[in-house]
Amino acid sequence: MVPIMFGITIITFIVIHLAPGEPTDRMTEMNPKASAAAKQRMREMYHLDKPLHVQYGLWISRLVVLDFGRSFSPDARPVLDKIAERLPITIFINVTSLVLIFIMSIPIGVFSATHPGSAFDRGSTLFVFIGFSAPGFWLALLLMILFGVQLGWLPISGIRSIYYEQYTTWGKIIDLARHLLMPVLLSSLTSLAFLSRITRQNMLEVIRQDYITTARAKGCHEKSVYYRHALRNALLPIVTIVGLSIPSLIGGSVIFETIFSIPGMGQLFYESVMSRDYPLVMGILVIGATLTLIGNLVADLSYAIADPRIKYE
């Protein structure tokens, strides 16, 4: 954990310093009135006058006490506050997507594998290929026009209506669900397709194993062969793959939050990158990577639960 966190901060620091010039160039070019003296003050404030390794040291020493610095934007708020208010919705969308991916891809994959060549199998194969080939932002655009504009069934931006405060608790939940339905479905699509495919492949492979033949030979019911003997073994690699798909899921939130104007971390990241708000970009990179790390840890732990042969000390 610790060496990886260290590596994350190093890469983040390098990325930010790839930019030609200094962060202050950007700030002062936006504001022609900024004097040389102001620029100098800014440099000192962010230690830009120090050598790189000193800058890194100062940054990391603040980072360990969770001080991510202040945003370059006019409000100059602490980076951590800005991220903290955006994080819950992003986590909510991603966790919902993960749950959806998990509960849908496994039955699809298992059913395809146990009925190879059936209409369902061919249909789901088609869905899978289109699912991981379609550009998500394009589907988002089309669905937005169809369901949001033409049919008017679903709202197309934000996470709540203007009358949100007047709704009952139940009304609020429905309102939120209506806003998040398209973003969640779209952000799950790629991983859903991918995992259905992997589940199918794993199942097909497991079914060929000797112990499945043994189970059949001893007279196990076909259903019990699939669900008790095969599924659990087929699921093991899937847990790992779910863990591995977390970075792309979080990464995708930039696109969907931007399209649907969802005030989450993805949208904040896009804004911060476009305005070169360096402290904010660095903060989100570190926090995004940490989230993945936590996700992988959860995946490892569930792996241990799913596979009794693995024990973590």
Next chain:
Amino acid sequence: MSNGSSGSFWNHVWNRLKGDSFAMTGGAIVLFLFSVALLAPFISPYDPSDVNTSILLEPPNLKHWLGTDELGRDVLSRMIYGARISLMVGFISVGIATVIGIIVGAISGYYGGLVDEVMMRFVDVMLTFPTFFLILAVIAMLEPSIVNVMIVIGLTGWMGVARLVRAEFLSLKERDFIPAARSIGQRDIIIIFRHLLPNAMAPVLVSATLGIAGAILTESALSFLGIGVQPPTPSWGSILTEGKNYIEFAWWLSVFPGLAILITVLAYNLLGESLRDALDTRLG
């Protein structure tokens, strides 16, 4: 690879691919796109950057099969030239990723020990970043351009290849032909490139084919966010972006480029999956 020389191995793979309708469909589409990209100046009906204010936002018709955009440019011509961008992005960025991945994986797998440990930890770190965040940050810092897009997609996409090559090397180097090569005094570099790498290429080929699909998707998403290929260069992603403001009354500007991306990515995915089956390899 039990069936003798590598020539017969690839013959065998080709025979399996020939009988696979997925592979043939994917291959045909890829071949078609190659020809379109190559022949763009000859087959495109108009100049892709010809502005004509008398035919703004015309729906598809006989003169302009896929309609015109908000500057009166012919959408079909722009898409034909856009095919060049997506091919270039796909091949160059995957080329970069594959070269880096092979080098890192080969060194890691061949030498093992501390080198391996350090490199694999580095791979782990790279894999914890939400990929798109990293790409977005780097491109925005470097100024968006097609060259930067290709470099960054390559630099952030090599980790899978590195792991594959390393895993292949770990198992291959235990085989008899490696100590044999060493015993006649061959240098490491020869052993790595002449003896080990050719035997480790099958999974790399599969992952590169699927990688092209991913790179094309990433480029289009970046162009969509306005930090990929910059106007007036036509890329499918940028045609879509320019068109999205008119989507309610000029659907053709959004539908056709999106379909082109979908079909292209689908073709590489079909090809990659069939290759995986034909080479009988699994990606971990």
